[in-house]
Amino acid sequence: MSSFLSQQVPLSWYLLLSAVLFSLGIVGFLIKRNLITVFMSIELMLNAVNLSFVTFARQWQFCDAAVQGCLLAQAHAVKGQIFVFFVMMVAAAEAAVGLAIIIAVFRARATLAVDRIDLMKL
């Protein structure tokens, strides 16, 4: 199975997918008017990053142990996976807080268009 993943689908494909997802996230973050869509774009960026994390972790796991030093490679692989958990955890916390803010904003302003939520303007 392992050889299937590493050999059938090249590393660059995963990274390319990650980059595409991240760019989509940025574009959505920049151009969307709806606050929830903006929020979703941020989540998209986070998950694009997560994808590259696990990709690299996988890469380290199946690298040539004789060349790279087996223990070091294993440690790198674990690090990458752990980081994904951290990102997911932060994203979950952010989602909780962010959604709460969105609800509060909607109650107060009856709109979610970011162009109209500009009370802090000078």
Next chain:
Amino acid sequence: MNGYLHLWLIPLLPFAGFLFNGILGKRLPKWIVTTVALLAPLTAFALVLIAVSSLLGPQDGPSPFPFIETCPLGWLNIGTLHIDFSFVLDQLSLVMLLVVTGVGFLIHIYSVGYMKEDKGYARYFSYLNLFLFFMTVLVLAGNALLMFVGWEGVGLASYLLIGFWFQKTTAADAGKKAFIVNRIGDFGFLIGMFLLLANFGTLTFTEIATKLGQDPGWTGGAVTVIALCLLLGATGKSAQLPLYIWLPDAMEGPTPVSALIHAATMVTAGVYMIARNHVLFDHSPFALGVVAVVGAATALFAATIALVQTDIKRVLAYSTISQLGYMFLGCGVAAYSAAIFHLVTHAFFKALLFLAAGSVIHAIGGEQDLRKMGGLRKKLPVTFAVTTVGVLAISGFPFFSGSYSKDAILSAAFAQGDIGKALCFVGLFTALLTSFYMFRLWYLAFFGKPRGEAESNHHPTPWSMLVPLLILALLSIGGGWLSGAWTGVGRFGSFLAPVLGLSATDSESASLEVTISVIAFVVFVLGWFVAEMFYGQKSERPARLAAALPGAYKLLAGKYYVDEIYGAFVVKPLLLFSKYFLSPVVDKALLGGTAWLLGGVPTFAGALLQRWQSGNLRSYAAWLTAGAAAVLLFVVVPWYLVWPESLDFVWKVARH
């Protein structure tokens, strides 16, 4: 010394009175203000009396003096420089404290009557208490820096009280003048302190004296410069030539203030300072000579101006300058105890004369012009009696206080060689003038026919003004008996000897002192006689004399035009310099420009940057992305290809 004597309480009690009346006085009923204001000097005086009582008992064991009290926390500790809050009670400061708190208390009582109807009653008494606080600090200080604190503080109190009626422009200007002229003297004091630090490494009076005593090589040179700098300070505070000009103007203040600050206590601070630092002056004969000459010259100079003044308070002001000149003369011939003796007796009779003048002014409704008084003898019998005592005391009537101290100074001067003899004759001539102008005042105010229109509505003098007058009159008569001898300083001098040393005359034969006293008496009678001729009998004689000598009269009436000369040569150039250089260039362009830049640059930058804070979420998002992209660019782009040297730096860091 008694274990229960706390020196720090002596200044602190008046300070508490100042705070209380200064903060709350306006809202409290008058009797509370009065009680607090009087309790402050009374308790301080009582503490001083406790200190005196320790001297009265049987003297077994070591002398209780000097009694030193130091704040355990210290004050300044910079490198090798250590300065403490230390108070020293010795014979000299005890005498000064008795005068300051005693006369101060009497004048506080007098003020209760004098200022009764003034709106600033509480303010007046808080300032008066503040003055006592600083004056006692000045007197008790164990080092020059602490003395300087008191020195500046009494200057502040003096400024506040001269300008007490600040609605009057003349009073406000007089306050400013006093303060600025004193600053010139303070400059000398400061430089003197710096030089003391540089040469001795300490400002404590006793340590300086010890260091001077250890090394006989300390003569002239640095010591002379230090002594002259201190003398400059003393001439400012004690209104001597050339810095005397502020004192006559200081008469704009309330009369009790003139009595307390500008006659009895503050202006004698310079004399006290010289006596306190007398070891320095002893090591510099030149500086001592300068002190003596300045004193004698001031005595004569001020006395001649006093001859023709018509304002009763200004006559007294010039006579104060003249008497302070005697004290400087005494210091200058190393007869410090005689100078301090004159300080004490002068405090009594000059306070008395000022308070009596205040009583006259109060009674006839604010008139100060001698030419508009006259015939007050019958209307104000008590005031007349006490003024007579004061006039006799200052003119040197035998066995009144003034004669003892003045004759002591004159005979000490006579014993100091040829210059001393010359100065002694200057002093005797001044005594003649003193006798003349004091009796002139006496005749003009109390004899003859009433010349003014203000006489009709005269107020009765309240008891609070009469009691201090009577006590001071007794002190003016008997103050000289402190010496316990027929002439000279006697017992008073030997009491002060542990601090001030014995002066040269103490070993001289008593016959010299008797001779001088007899001459002084003749001079006194002569002055009285001339005054009687001019002002007692026929009133056209002074006018005829003035007409016969128009130049001299004009010169004296114009006070030698010293104010005008200073105005033309010091004040005017300074004002022009300020107006055309300091104000437009330094103040407006340099300082103002810097301040404008300091404020203007951030304002301008803020005006630009505030556009950034649009409040628009998507613009923030765009900036965020742009920032992240910039960071990414920085990390990803192979800068070492663009700029190869950067790689060297990376290698260097990596190697360490």
